[in-house]
Amino acid sequence: MSDSSRIIDGKAFAEKLRAKIAEQVAFLKEKHGFTPGLAVVLVGEDPASKVYVRNKGEQTKAAGMASFEYKLPDTTSQAEMLALIDKLNKDPNVNGILCQLPVPKQIDPQAIINAIDPDKDVDGFHVVNAGKLATGGEGLVPCTPYGCLLLLKDRLGDLAGKHAVVIGRSNIVGKPMAQLLLNESCTVTIAHSKTKDLPDEVRRADIVVAAVGRPEMVKGDWIKEGATVIDVGINRIEVNGKGKLVGDVEYATALPRAAGITPVPGGVGPMTIGLLLRNTLVAACRQRGVKLPD
Amino acid sequence: MSDSSRIIDGKAFAEKLRAKIAEQVAFLKEKHGFTPGLAVVLVGEDPASKVYVRNKGEQTKAAGMASFEYKLPDTTSQAEMLALIDKLNKDPNVNGILCQLPVPKQIDPQAIINAIDPDKDVDGFHVVNAGKLATGGEGLVPCTPYGCLLLLKDRLGDLAGKHAVVIGRSNIVGKPMAQLLLNESCTVTIAHSKTKDLPDEVRRADIVVAAVGRPEMVKGDWIKEGATVIDVGINRIEVNGKGKLVGDVEYATALPRAAGITPVPGGVGPMTIGLLLRNTLVAACRQRGVKLPD
Numbered sequence: 354m355s356d357s358s359r360i361i362d363g364k365a366f367a368e369k370l371r372a373k374i375a376e377q378v379a380f381l382k383e384k385h386g387f388t389p390g391l392a393v394v395l396v397g398e399d400p401a402s403k404v405y406v407r408n409k410g411e412q413t414k415a416a417g418m419a420s421f422e423y424k425l426p427d428t429t430s431q432a433e434m435l436a437l438i439d440k441l442n443k444d445p446n447v448n449g450i451l452c453q454l455p456v457p458k459q460i461d462p463q464a465i466i467n468a469i470d471p472d473k474d475v476d477g478f479h480v481v482n483a484g485k486l487a488t489g490g491e492g493l494v495p496c497t498p499y500g501c502l503l504l505l506k507d508r509l510g511d512l513a514g515k516h517a518v519v520i521g522r523s524n525i526v527g528k529p530m531a532q533l534l535l536n537e538s539c540t541v542t543i544a545h546s547k548t549k550d551l552p553d554e555v556r557r558a559d560i561v562v563a564a565v566g567r568p569e570m571v572k573g574d575w576i577k578e579g580a581t582v583i584d585v586g587i588n589r590i591e592v593n594g595k596g597k598l599v600g601d602v603e604y605a606t607a608l609p610r611a612a613g614i615t616p617v618p619g620g621v622g623p624m625t626i627g628l629l630l631r632n633t634l635v636a637a638c639r640q641r642g643v644k645l646p647d
Numbered sequence: 648m649s650d651s652s653r654i655i656d657g658k659a660f661a662e663k664l665r666a667k668i669a670e671q672v673a674f675l676k677e678k679h680g681f682t683p684g685l686a687v688v689l690v691g692e693d694p695a696s697k698v699y700v701r702n703k704g705e706q707t708k709a710a711g712m713a714s715f716e717y718k719l720p721d722t723t724s725q726a727e728m729l730a731l732i733d734k735l736n737k738d739p740n741v742n743g744i745l746c747q748l749p750v751p752k753q754i755d756p757q758a759i760i761n762a763i764d765p766d767k768d769v770d771g772f773h774v775v776n777a778g779k780l781a782t783g784g785e786g787l788v789p790c791t792p793y794g795c796l797l798l799l800k801d802r803l804g805d806l807a808g809k810h811a812v813v814i815g816r817s818n819i820v821g822k823p824m825a826q827l828l829l830n831e832s833c834t835v836t837i838a839h840s841k842t843k844d845l846p847d848e849v850r851r852a853d854i855v856v857a858a859v860g861r862p863e864m865v866k867g868d869w870i871k872e873g874a875t876v877i878d879v880g881i882n883r884i885e886v887n888g889k890g891k892l893v894g895d896v897e898y899a900t901a902l903p904r905a906a907g908i909t910p911v912p913g914g915v916g917p918m919t920i921g922l923l924l925r926n927t928l929v930a931a932c933r934q935r936g937v938k939l940p941d
Binding site: 479480481482483484485486487488489490513514516522524528531532535538539540541542543544545547548549554 | 773774775776777778779780781782783784807808810816818822825826829832833834835836837838839841842843848
């Protein structure tokens with residue numbers, strides 16, 4: 354097996370996903386006369402957040418959807434933010450609502466997230482969507498773990514019976530990832546900072562999902578021969594005085610052992626906005642009572 | 648270690664728990680002038696359900712709480728059931744609401760569960776409570792896994808770093824149990840019918856929680872020496888023409904290997920109503936804005 358065939362190209366997958374979404378959106382416009390719409394709310398001037406929001410807006414429009422951007426000053430009160438959410442909840446042209454995090458400290462992010470109509474919560478962070486994911490209901494799933502799942506299914510097909518180890522237990526990635534893999538009938542182990550023998554846990558895994566945010570903490574020689582590795586980490590480190598992005602997995606040593614591995618950058622990262630658009634599409638179809646186009 | 652010292656006596660623990668709850672209820676009555684109340688709704692004539700409901704009512708009253716019982720005919724419509732739930736949601740003397748399952752087939756149990764005010768959902772089955780458990784929020788936790796957790800903490804103290812294997816992935820036991828153990832910083836593996844090598848998974852576990860409903864399917868020689876075993880199964884089998892209750896674990900062979908093990912009956916079973924009373928107490932204190940008495 355060549356090294357290049359082991360690399361899971363999230364960038365290429367995300368491009369195909371977005372192209373397909375654009376077709377589905379075009380179909381909805383033509384056959385059902387509506388355009389899915391995504392509202393993104395940005396509070397303050399965080400430079401990274403501004404870049405994300407701009408990218409989201411551009412990709413939303415590129416998929417043929419309506420993009421609504423709300424840029425609020427960093428003095429915005431929680432009440433003002435909640436009033437905007439309420440307006441967007443009631444707007445039938447807005448099918449998805451995303452509040453870019455972090456928000457300034459006068460605003461409680463959980464209060465904002467739980468104020469969004471769960472049916473429009475395209476980030477999948479609302480407590481009702483977390484509950485639906487935990488109990489097998491049909492909600493909206495957080496974008497990053499959902500993207501990881503699509504990459505795994507694309508590579509491996511049926512995941513039933515595979516032993517998956519998820520490293521990290523955040524509400525945004527680790528915990529929903531474990532739920533998704535359990536729903537696919539994997540045997541799932543959730544490991545984290547208190548896990549006693551992480552190398553041993555990883556060695557047993559057919560599927561490794563690393564989401565801890567610590568550069569190259571998962572060593573290549575922990576990876577079982579033929580395992581599939583999804584690296585959610587994006588860590589900026591300095592090498593010879595130059596900045597470099599690395600994942601949570603020691604890529605160079607893991608690559609020859611893995612049957613499939615996502616690089617950083619170019620693996621999981623590009624998937625997230627694609628899944629945001631997909632969630633918006635799904636939400637729009639549900640809200641309009643229309644079947645999701647094939 | 649003697650065999651008797653290995654036995655985790657859920658019956659005795661539950662009695663202590665209920666006695667403590669009775670003290671807390673008495674304190675609330677005296678110092679804050681209110682009595683926590685639990686409403687139990689039974690639809691139809693299922694004999695087992697009638698026994699459960701009677702037991703719940705008796706134990707509720709024995710703890711000094713108010714018990715409200717609603718026995719509806721098996722022809723009750725979903726609309727009538729929802730109207731009753733709505734009335735109970737609005738009644739300030741009712742702090743907890745439980746609908747005894749199963750319900751007749753004209754009623755959708757999920758619709759009933761999600762109609763209960765999450766703050767009064769003492770079964771912990773509402774999607775909002777599942778979401779809170781999944782994301783670390785302060786909700787109400789399903790009684791059976793909560794009881795298992797109390798038995799484990801009583802026996803083992805701090806659970807952080809222990810490797811726990813939960814067998815079974817129901818919404819009522821397996822999945823919330825895994826969340827609770829993860830919140831205690833265990834490394835958690837969820838195994839189920841699709842798991843490839845269950846004996847191997849169990850052999851690695853410091854804590855085994857079996858919740859599959861298959862008589863003695865977990866063999867004693869799978870249990871690691873010194874592990875703690877919580878057996879949630881209650882299965883009726885026939886031995887020499889006589890009915891007998893057994894768990895999901897082969898008790899006789901597991902007992903000499905385990906440092907602690909719950910018998911069936913007398914282990915997990917008696918805990919459930921105790922935790923229902925505890926949830927009602929907690930719900931009442933939250934609704935009244937009163938600190939839970941020590």
